[in-house]
Amino acid sequence: MSYNPYHYPVIHQMPPYPANMVNYPIPRTYPAVDPKIFEGSVKSFHQLMAQASMLLNRLGNVAFSRKLMSAAQQGKQAEVDKMIKSIGLRVPVATKFNPTDVHFILTTPPTPYNPINCCTLTVGLKWSQ
Template sequence: MYYNPFHYPIYPPVPAYPGYYVNYPLQRTYPPVDIKIFSKSVKSFRLLMEQGSILLDRLGDEGFAHKMMTVAQQGKKAEVDQLIKSISLKVPVITKFTPSGVIFELTTQPTQQAPMSCCTLTVSMKWGI
């Protein structure tokens, strides 16, 4: 046989032996659903929501809000963190702020059973132009 540049191969290719190309649809098998971790996350997130509500109640106090915005405007992050700690929330809070807004990240605390935090509630609010 000689090489013919105008000869195109047949698609799909003819199998080398019968049964080589089998057109079975891919069917993935998944493990059975286990909602234990998800249920714990839901419970933990409820705590975050409760703590977030306490945070918002305190931020709604005009005196507290004025004090926090004043020290934030002066760039005193340690004092802002101290004000947030004075609320005595049961979960850690990370505070980030700019001249136009503030972000609070409430996270669940790791335990021996769950060494990593499962959930984070991010509260992002505008407080300037």
């Protein structure tokens, strides 16, 4: 028999457990429920929603929106960021835009008690066809 590089031998594998073995569920233990972190996240998210409301109120100003859209259309990310910063929001906001829509990503800032931000709120708005 000659060597064939395209021939792969068939390997017969045994099942991972004997066929007569019954599959019983494995009991699992979970840590006690502690809602403190979740409660903090809910509180922080309420603050994000208040900040998003402030953002939307400012975006409702036609002159501000026209200037923001114009800067975005010209690809001036720094100017868009500066305008959003001028609103005076107390949370970090990242702005991403394309020809049809804009997204504002609001995140909770880290605190001494929680060095990792817990929550993110994305506001997506359509501004063109």
